[in-house]
Amino acid sequence: MTKTEILEKLSDIHVAKFQLKKYLMNHFPDLYASIKEHTLFLSDSDNVSIIERVFCIQNDLTERPVCRVCGKPVKFDATRGEYRKWCGISCSCKDPDTVAKSKSTRKDRYGDTNFNGVSKAKQTRLEKYGSYHGKDFGAKLRATKKANHGDENYVNVEKAKQTRLEKYGDENYVNVEKAKQTKEERYGDASWNNRDKFKATLAGFSDEKRSEIAEKRQATNISRYGVEFPMQSEQVKTATKQTVMKKYGVGSALQIDLVREAGAAAIKEKSWYFILTEKDYKPEFTKDEYIANRDPFKKWKWRCLKCGDVFESEYDDGHHHRCYKCQPNTVYGTSLMEQELADFVKSVTTERVFSREPENRRLLKNMEVDILIPSLKLGIEFDGLFYHSEKNGNKNMNYHIGKTDACRNAGYRLIHVFEDEWTHKREIVKSRLTGILTKRKRRIFARKCEVKPIDNDVKDRFLEKYHIQGRDVSSVRLGLFYHGRLVAVMTFVKSRFDKSYQWELSRYATVAKFTVVGGAGKLLSHFEKTCMPASLVTYADRRWSVGGLYDKLGFTLTHASKPGYFYVKNGQRYSRVVFQKHKLEKLLPTYDPNLTEWQNMQNAGYDRIWDCGNLVYAKTYP
DSSP states (O other): OOHHHHHHHHHTOOOOHHHHHHHHHHHOHHHHHHHHHHTGGGOSOTTSOHHHHHHHHHTTOSSOOBOTTTOOBOOEETTTTEEOSSSSHHHHHHOHHHHHHHHHHHHHHHSOTTOOOHHHHHHHHHHHHSOSSOTTHHHHHHHHHHHHHSOTTOOOHHHHHHHHHHHHSOTTOOOHHHHHHHHHHHHSOTTOOSHHHHHHHHHTSOHHHHHHHHHHHHHHHHHHHSSSSGGGOHHHHHHHHHHHHHHHSSSOGGGSHHHHHHHHHHHHHHHHHHHHTOSSEEESSOHHHHHHOOOTTOOEEEEETTTOOEEEEOOBTTBOOOOTTTOOOSSSOOHHHHHHHHHHHHHHOSSOOEESSTHHHHSBTTBOOSEEEGGGTEEEEEEOTTTTSSSSSOOOTTHHHHHHHHHHHTTOEEEEEEHHHHHHSHHHHHHHHHHHHSOOSOEEEGGGOEEEEOOHHHHHHHHHHHOTTOOOOOSEEEEEEETTEEEEEEEEEEOSSOTTSSEEEEEEEEOTTOEEETHHHHHHHHHHHHHOOSEEEEEEETTTOOSHHHHHTTOEEEEEOOOOEEEEETTEEEEGGGGOGGGHHHHSSSOOTTSOHHHHHHHTTOEEEEOOOEEEEEEEOO
């Protein structure tokens, strides 16, 4: 592949710089190999930045540039996307061009090419603070604020407001136009911000380093506000509400259209990352088109990377249909996928597995269990979204939980696998079933691990890879590290559904193919010591769990909730939260306020499928 061909192909790829290498290795291995082949002078190692290799190809470089002063090779600046001019600051200061520019600046500003303000600054600091270097300045400033105002971090907000009111007639004045002009002059873009630069820098750190940063940030917040996150502080919450009410006349920023729009764009920005990391399909639409769209029912074009066929499908939270050419039984037949599941179960265990045999109908009267393993007292149901839905499949609210309870009464545990879980979360399903069917030989002991807070991106990637429900929105995110590798994650959030509890344990997941012995206990213990909760609640999905883990962690089973439902359309499952009745007017093409949520959804072509409810566990602390 020639350099021109490489650059042409790269121009069609729209992905963030820090994701480019992984994306090419997963989706375009031949292109990645060609890029390395044209830049062998940089070393054949995969540690060399892909951005550096592309820069060399674009600029037709055949060797690494050298320092213009000493002649040593220079490093590549990934943030600026170019090679540095010097090998270090020493050579930078010795460069004749730099010296000449510095003298010219001093001449223009101070009238002397040799002007040096260091002596004057030292003298000033000596007179004011008794020290040439001003080392005690910060401590003295904090002590003065503490003595005068009772707070070492005091900022005279009222005085600042009064000054702005006198100067500009508005106590909340911000010179937006001047800020835009400055950005335009410095960066060539009036809307510039350093978020992308920050993300690129953060992406270069290891998970352990990112955890250290998160830990330090939380320690700073505790010292300043007494909580791990500023928005946990009642003082900050109250001040925020007052500011929003004063400026915009509403009680919450989420009631402001501009904020809601920005939030929706941010969510789509994050979803785009998961679209690009999809292994089997490539989007035939651009990032800008996706982010700008607000129609949840829009059909997007996708290209199957196996057969090359292009098909249309909606997209929701990172999941979309499979290629109908490669796997045609997506909606109107599940026998193929059910057989795939049965074949996998047989490949994992040495026990006798029954599938579509007379034994599958003998356990329950008038009902068949799709996959049965009598020696393990275990049954597995494959619930297709079409035939197990309420309207098309005639499966009401009590069907799945009724079958689960009937199996329990017969001494069996029943697991329900939804069709879309096998389609889109197959590796997670396999991992969970393997853990249930066998005893893993590979173990990691929590006593050899270290608990650290992790940032949101690390948590999201881990949960998307290892948790059946995927990522969540959580305020406390804890990671368990074994020799620097993240092996388990536990997340917590203020209780969402039952406000009588203070906290909710939202997610717990571990790496595949390993048993992390004592991992959940160690993470929970760390949370209890650092956050000191008054009470904690969590939910075990009855389709998958019998709650054994929470019993071991000291939780008490309070009750079993009623089954919940998901909406289904065109072989895709949607959370019912998305389609709450007060949201339907903006989501559905036709909406009748006199009809129920379910009636409106049926009129829009939706069916629904019921789960088995949750086991609700709680824990209170003295």
